[in-house]
Amino acid sequence: MSGSGSGNALGVVYDKMTFDTVTTTTLVVTGTQTVADETIVNLTATGNVALGNASTDTLGFYGATLTTQPAAISAVTTATLTSVTTTAASSTTPYGYTTSTQADAIVATLNAVAVRCAALTTEGNALQAAVKALGLTA
Numbered sequence: 001m002s003g004s005g006s007g008n009a010l011g012v013v014y015d016k017m018t019f020d021t022v023t024t025t026t027l028v029v030t031g032t033q034t035v036a037d038e039t040i041v042n043l044t045a046t047g048n049v050a051l052g053n054a055s056t057d058t059l060g061f062y063g064a065t066l067t068t069q070p071a072a073i074s075a076v077t078t079a080t081l082t083s084v085t086t087t088a089a090s091s092t093t094p095y096g097y098t099t100s101t102q103a104d105a106i107v108a109t110l111n112a113v114a115v116r117c118a119a120l121t122t123e124g125n126a127l128q129a130a131v132k133a134l135g136l137t138a
Contacts, residue, residue, distance in 0.1 A: 064135025073126045076119045081112050 043049060052059055058066035082105070097103040131137050 059134065061135035064133070067133050070130035070133055073123055073130065076116070076123050081116070082109055 052069070055069035058068055060066040097106070128137075
């Protein structure tokens with residue numbers, strides 16, 4: 001341990017003391033600490049870093065209010081959309097489909113696409129809210 005001065009390999013500063021090396025596997029810092037601008041944390045060869053140990057731990061970025069892990073976002077259904085076999089439209093007045101079954105199938109498929117779009121919108125909005133809550137986007 002040395003007095004604070006120019007930087008060192010680890011660059012950990014705590015209460016105006018600079019630690020050249022940390023031999024413990026856990027560094028516990030409590031309270032509000034300020035890290036110097038442009039501080040770089042170099043990871044070991046494995047590069048494993050965890051922020052928080054449980055979903056109830058709070059975390060925030062860019063000044064956002066600390067929050068717990070956002071809830072899981074429901075997956076959009078993977079049901080297959082049914083393609084419609086089409087035939088030429090009727091050439092008699094009024095123009096239309098050759099059978100009511102064909103017309104009904106096209107409408108049903110369009111309705112299924114609308115439902116899928118709504119589900120994707122809901123999932124996208126939930127993802128955006130979770131990212132915003134953490135402060136990762138404005």
